[in-house]
Each structure stands twice: as structure tokens, then as C-alpha cells.
């Protein structure tokens with residue numbers, strides 16, 4: 001299955017015995033360091049898989065159940081093809097835009113993910129520094145389960161920080177984290193609504209996944225961090241933790257109480273239907289993230305790219321619509337923007353970058369996506385984001401995945 005034609009991009013070069021880590025050094029490719037930089041996001045995944053302990057790799061990579069939604073997220077991009085226009089003067093392509101009123105260098109952001117220290121020692125500090133690199137300055141959605149403090153992140157960030165919340169039983173703890181995020185200058189709250197409990201993630205169960213000592217939910221007090229480090233064969237410590245501390249009774253009537261506590265914009269993450277999107281927009285929600293949690297929650301849930309048009313139509317311009325799930329190429333970003341996303345969020349690839357090379361690796365992944373998007377805009381004859389619309393797209397036939405680098409999650413089964 002592996003296409004050996006791309007292996008040389010990612011692997012150790014036997015002639016020079018180059019450490020793959022050097023391949024993502026910013027100096028890579030120069031005279032001082034002739035090692036090639038990874039050419040694809042998938043190449044970072046291969047580096048990450050080599051470097052991470054198997055249990056950590058499978059925690060990051062896995063989805064719920066048969067992982068059909070993980071695969072569907074990718075397949076949806078392969079079914080859409082692009083209709084390039086020509087003679088469009090693409091001598092300058094402008095990727096800059098605004099999100100929630102903040103200027104950003106590209107229509108990209110980092111999806112909230114727990115415990116970035118699983119991928120590299122600096123954890124989320126490396127992530128926010130990468131997101132703030134010149135030419136990017138993109139938002140980072142910081143998980144309530146971040147492994148570095150909000151204050152440390154705010155001190156290092158030059159792009160906007162948003163805080164992702166789970167609806168904890170302990171509302172007092174929620175109030176405290178919201179207040180701390182406000183004081184640290186965070187720009188928005190993102191309430192995740194697809195996780196009343198954790199999906200059945202078979203890879204976590206098989207590995208008895210638990211947090212290694214030293215990695216903790218740094219922004220929560222010990223009263224709400226139970227189970228995270230407890231190993232139990234055939235069981236996920238994260239699932240037991242979520243069962244104990246995430247309140248599955250969350251419903252529409254709770255949103256007002258959250259909004260009363262803060263002047264920050266409130267977004268909902270995990271909406272997949274027109275019905276829910278219309279209701280959220282009607283309540284004055286400030287943004288919607290179309291997401292199926294990267295296929296980690298309801299196995300069989302619709303692909304996010306397929307859900308996007310009905311959500312955009314239902315919202316009808318009342319708030320911005322964002323998307324995450326399966327973004328691995330600049331052309332994926334272009335397709336989501338053409339269907340009405342204001343910006344897209346990137347999940348696993350950021351952790352692959354961190355694992356491959358810390359801040360430089362994460363910056364490498366984000367810069368690659370940005371550069372690929374610029375290439376795609378130029379070659380599609382769409383030099384500005386404002387001009388993007390559904391006329392850019394044509395339906396199928398679905399192209400087969402290039403499994404050697406596009407979908408590393410497909411190369412090795414659960």
C-alpha cells in the first residue's frame with residue numbers, strides 16, 4: 001500500500017544518516033543544512049508516528065468506533081473538484097482576513113486539543129508561538145484541558161487566543177476559568193456541544209490510555225482532574241474522567257447563563273445540522289464551528305464538509321461559520337471557504353508538527369497549509385478570499401486517496 005515514491009521525503013536518508021528532526025529545522029534546505037523539509041502535512045504525521053509512544057499516537061490519531069467518520073471527513077474533500085478560472089491576474093494573492101473582528105494572516109486556526117505536552121515538552125506554548133508567526137497570526141483555540149496555563153500562553157501569543165469549554169458539573173470551576181481567560185486577554189469562548197460523553201475510541205481502550213505523570217490539566221484544580229493518570233486495562237482514563245466531570249445535561253437553556261457571565265463572544269463547536277444551526281443563530285450565538293470532533297465522537301456522523309452547506313444556509317449570514325475536520329491540504333481549505341466557511345481549524349496536523357519538531361514543526365505544518373492555499377488560489381484564478389463561492393466547485397468522481405502521505409491514519413488500522 002505504501003507508495004515508496006514519497007518515502008524519501010519523510011524518512012532518514014541512509015546516505016547521510018540525517019535525523020528526521022533536522023528535516024523540519026527552519027534552516028533545512030539551505031547550504032548549512034541540506035536535509036529536505038517535509039513536503040506534505042502527511043509527512044509530518046509519519047515523523048510523529050515514529051517519535052511518539054504508540055499509546056499517545058493512537059490517542060491522537062484515533063476516532064470513535066469503526067472510524068468511519070474520520071474517513072468520511074477526508075473522502076468529502078476528494079469528491080469535490082475545482083473549476084479554475086484563467087487570465088485573472090494572480091500576481092498578488094491576499095490571504096489575510098478577519099475573524100471575530102481580529103486581523104489574521106490566513107483563514108486558518110488551531111482547533112482545541114487537550115494536552116499538547118503529549119506531543120512536545122513545551123506543549124501549548126510552542127503551539128501559540130507557532131500560530132503567532134509572522135504571516136500567520138492565526139487564532140489558537142485553547143482547550144480547557146490544556147497542559148500549560150492560560151497566563152503562560154497569553155504571555156507568548158501574538159495571535160488571538162480563544163478558550164474552549166466543556167460543560168463541567170462544577171460551574172464554579174467554569175466561572176473561574178472564564179474569568180482567568182478574560183483577564184489574560186482571550187478573545188472568545190468556544191463551547192463544545194458534541195461531547196456529553198466521550199465516543200467509544202477503540203484505540204484508547206486497547207492501550208488502556210491514561211496521562212503520563214507530569215502532564216496535567218494545568219488550568220483546573222485537583223478536584224476536577226481525577227482518573228486522568230489511573231491505568232486500567234481495557235479502559236480509557238480520559239473516558240472515565242469525562243464521565244465523572246462533564247455534565248451531559250447541557251441544553252439550550254443553559255447558554256443564556258453562560259452568556260450572562262461574560263462579554264466575550266460565544267461560539268458553539270460541534271454543530272452538524274441546519275436545525276441546530278438555525279436555533280443557535282436565532283439565540284444570537286456569535287459563531288458556529290461545524291465539527292464532528294475529528295470523528296472522535298459519534299461514529300457515523302456526517303462529514304463536516306458535507307454538513308457545511310446546510311449550516312451556512314440556515315445561519316443565513318447571522319454569524320460566521322467555521323469548520324474543522326480532515327484539513328490536510330491547502331485545497332481542502334479552499335473548498336471549505338468556497339462553501340461558506342469564514343476560516344477553518346486544524347487539529348491533528350498541529351500535534352504531528354509538535355511531535356516532529358516542537359514549535360518549528362507546528363509552524364512548518366501551518367506555513368505549509370498557508371503556502372498550499374496561496375498556490376491553490378493563484379492556480380484557481382481566485383486571488384482574493386472575498387471572491388470565493390460555490391461556483392469554484394464541481395462534484396466528483398471521488399479521487400482515490402494517496403495513502404502514502406494523505407491519510408496516514410488509514411495506513412495502519414486501529
Ligand SMILES: Cc1cc2nc3c(=O)[nH]c(=O)nc-3n(C[C@H](O)[C@H](O)[C@H](O)COP(=O)(O)O)c2cc1C
Nearest residue numbers: 060111112113114143192293294324325326347348
Ligand atoms: C488529541 C485530540 C484532542 C482533542 N481535544 C479536544 C478538546 O479538548 N476539546 C475539543 O473541543 N475538541 C477536541 N478535539 C477535537 C478537535 O478540536 C477537532 O474537532 C478535530 O481534531 C478536528 O479534526 P482533525 O484532527 O481531522 O483536523 C481533540 C482532537 C484530538 C485529535
Ligand SMILES: O=C(O)C(=O)c1ccccc1
Nearest residue numbers: 114145198238242293296
Ligand atoms: O480527546 C478528545 O477528543 C477530547 O475532546 C477530550 C475530552 C475530554 C478529555 C480530554 C480530551
